[in-house]
Amino acid sequence: MRQPALTTTASFQALESHAVDAKAWQLRDLFRADPERFPKLTVDAAGLFLDYSKNRLDARTMELLLDLARERGVETQRDAMFVGDKINLTEHRSVLHTALRMPRGKELVVDGQNVNADVHAVLDRVKAFTDKVRAGTWLGYSGKPITDIVNIGIGGSDLGPKMAVLALRSYAHPRLKMHFVSNVDGHDMDEVLAQVSHETTLFIVASKTFTTAETMLNAQTARRWFLCEGKEEDLARHFVAVSTNTEAVAKFGIDVENMFPFWDWVGGRYSVWSAIGLPVALAVGFGYFQTMLDGAHAMDEHFRTAPLEQNMPVLLALVGFWNRQFLGAASLSIAPYHQDLNRFPAYLQQLDMESNGKRVTKGGQPVDTPTCPIVWGECGTNAQHAYFQLLHQGTDIVPIDFIAALRATHDLEGHHDALLANCFAQSEAFMKGKTAAEVRTELQAQGLPDAKIDELVPHKTFPGNRPSNTILMDQLTPATLGALIALYEHKTFVQGVIWDIASFDQWGVELGKVLAKKIQAELEGDVDQAAHDSSTNGLIVMAKGAKVQ
Numbered sequence: 001m002r003q004p005a006l007t008t009t010a011s012f013q014a015l016e017s018h019a020v021d022a023k024a025w026q027l028r029d030l031f032r033a034d035p036e037r038f039p040k041l042t043v044d045a046a047g048l049f050l051d052y053s054k055n056r057l058d059a060r061t062m063e064l065l066l067d068l069a070r071e072r073g074v075e076t077q078r079d080a081m082f083v084g085d086k087i088n089l090t091e092h093r094s095v096l097h098t099a100l101r102m103p104r105g106k107e108l109v110v111d112g113q114n115v116n117a118d119v120h121a122v123l124d125r126v127k128a129f130t131d132k133v134r135a136g137t138w139l140g141y142s143g144k145p146i147t148d149i150v151n152i153g154i155g156g157s158d159l160g161p162k163m164a165v166l167a168l169r170s171y172a173h174p175r176l177k178m179h180f181v182s183n184v185d186g187h188d189m190d191e192v193l194a195q196v197s198h199e200t201t202l203f204i205v206a207s208k209t210f211t212t213a214e215t216m217l218n219a220q221t222a223r224r225w226f227l228c229e230g231k232e233e234d235l236a237r238h239f240v241a242v243s244t245n246t247e248a249v250a251k252f253g254i255d256v257e258n259m260f261p262f263w264d265w266v267g268g269r270y271s272v273w274s275a276i277g278l279p280v281a282l283a284v285g286f287g288y289f290q291t292m293l294d295g296a297h298a299m300d301e302h303f304r305t306a307p308l309e310q311n312m313p314v315l316l317a318l319v320g321f322w323n324r325q326f327l328g329a330a331s332l333s334i335a336p337y338h339q340d341l342n343r344f345p346a347y348l349q350q351l352d353m354e355s356n357g358k359r360v361t362k363g364g365q366p367v368d369t370p371t372c373p374i375v376w377g378e379c380g381t382n383a384q385h386a387y388f389q390l391l392h393q394g395t396d397i398v399p400i401d402f403i404a405a406l407r408a409t410h411d412l413e414g415h416h417d418a419l420l421a422n423c424f425a426q427s428e429a430f431m432k433g434k435t436a437a438e439v440r441t442e443l444q445a446q447g448l449p450d451a452k453i454d455e456l457v458p459h460k461t462f463p464g465n466r467p468s469n470t471i472l473m474d475q476l477t478p479a480t481l482g483a484l485i486a487l488y489e490h491k492t493f494v495q496g497v498i499w500d501i502a503s504f505d506q507w508g509v510e511l512g513k514v515l516a517k518k519i520q521a522e523l524e525g526d527v528d529q530a531a532h533d534s535s536t537n538g539l540i541v542m543a544k545g546a547k548v549q
């Protein structure tokens with residue numbers, strides 16, 4: 001159904017008038033005025049807790065935002081996604097990552113395909129394979145168990161598994177060392193190959209399409225490296241593939257018996273739940289991988305059934321929309337206060353920016369509002385000692401998602417209180433700030449002369465009023481990780497519906513791929529000067545010059 005332009009809708013216009021005053025609100029005042037703000041603006045779901053009270057909004061703002069969600073059809077479109085309607089319009093595909101984590105036996109038939117049965121058949125194969133590798137009964141060519149696993153993939157075939165393997169580090173198998181090679185830059189492969197042995201390494205070539213240039217080149221390099229010691233007939237023990245493209249896998253020379261399939265209705269950035277999650281299952285065991293799927297399913301059920309006003313992904317999406325639209329926040333910083341979530345911001349960059357970094361509506365019209373913010377971030381407390389300066393006192397408003405676990409998975413004394421204290425202190429500082437009067441009183445108490453105080457006050461003042469969310473879980477476990485990823489997946493979906501953009505394609509990555517192919521041919525052959533501008537020509541000539549030195 002064709003949506004009207006966002007700014008022309010009644011609920012958007014109501015929000016716009018509400019925002020005239022709301023933009024000037026001070027978070028300090030909102031907290032002072034309502035001691036119940038915390039219980040009112042927090043929600044629990046699937047083992048996660050979201051506190052969105054430190055945003056410049058009130059109950060009326062939320063009501064209007066929820067009206068907008070309803071007017072844009074969030075509920076109808078959510079339901080359409082879950083039942084397998086072809087909501088990926090430009091590629092005419094269903095969007096069924098939620099089916100990958102459905103319990104066994106739940107009926108879901110799409111285009112005559114018994115989706116649930118197919119998903120579980122592949123999961124059974126993943127289980128059988130991971131059990132063997134972990135038990136040490138899947139042997140390399142010289143009869144030794146596998147010790148190193150190298151996942152070769154990029155984008156969705158890298159970021160999800162890499163992030164999850166690190167996040168679940170404390171569940172990892174003691175013998176298996178996981179490596180990830182994604183970059184076409186040979187330094188990436190080179191570094192990994194230097195650490196592993198031909199006899200005991202298993203390569204997973206992970207690519208939905210099995211045509212991605214980087215992955216194909218890396219896979220060829222790995223194959224060549226392997227054949228320096230191993231024989232052709234040993235390849236099957238050392239190379240497996242995860243893909244939707246059986247033909248290309250066979251052509252590459254990987255035994256299709258060793259291929260774990262998935263389907264075109266799984267988007268790359270939504271694929272960690274499919275066989276693309278094989279490195280996760282190998283690292284933590286199938287049982288914990290299944291628990292991660294269960295955690296995501298719990299969030300799916302919440303998203304599918306909870307009323308919008310208590311629906312965590314919907315609330316997170318609406319708050320993000322409010323900050324983007326009405327506070328002009330062009331970026332969103334992700335601050336996991338958990339070292340094992342170190343790769344989570346990078347994972348979210350693809351999830352969010354590749355999904356919603358679009359400038360036209362589903363109907364092909366230019367959007368009339370800003371869309372996806374730039375997503376970036378680093379773990380706290382490291383981030384505090386690097387760029388938090390700008391977030392506290394710079395000229396841009398950058399909302400922050402703080403993510404923390406109440407209990408650690410280590411038992412090192414003193415660390416966890418220090419970590420949580422920093423996390424909570426930062427969101428408090430962003431919210432409250434420090435007024436000029438407070439700074440002046442503090443400096444006066446230190447006995448500084450008036451002239452010095454006048455000089456320092458502007459520098460030491462914090463404007464505050466900077467929005468943040470805090471997401472808490474009891475511990476970072478396979479279940480809470482699954483729920484956390486699903487939370488953000490659904491948040492991205494809801495925002496895409498509000499903006500009426502096609503969240504499940506990624507045409508914006510194509511142009512560079514085509515040009516790179518052409519330039520690579522020129523680096524290896526003759527330069528097609530007429531095809532380029534003087535800058536590009538100049539750079540190509542420099543690279544060619546460096547080759548002959």
Ligand SMILES: O=P(O)(O)OC[C@H]1O[C@H](O)[C@H](O)[C@@H](O)[C@@H]1O
Pocket residue numbers: 154155156157206207208209210211212215268269354506509
């Ligand atoms: O899994 P593959 O088919 O190799 O794709 C890997 C990645 O590359 C593409 O260019 C897309 O931008 C990503 O969405 C995708 O995840």
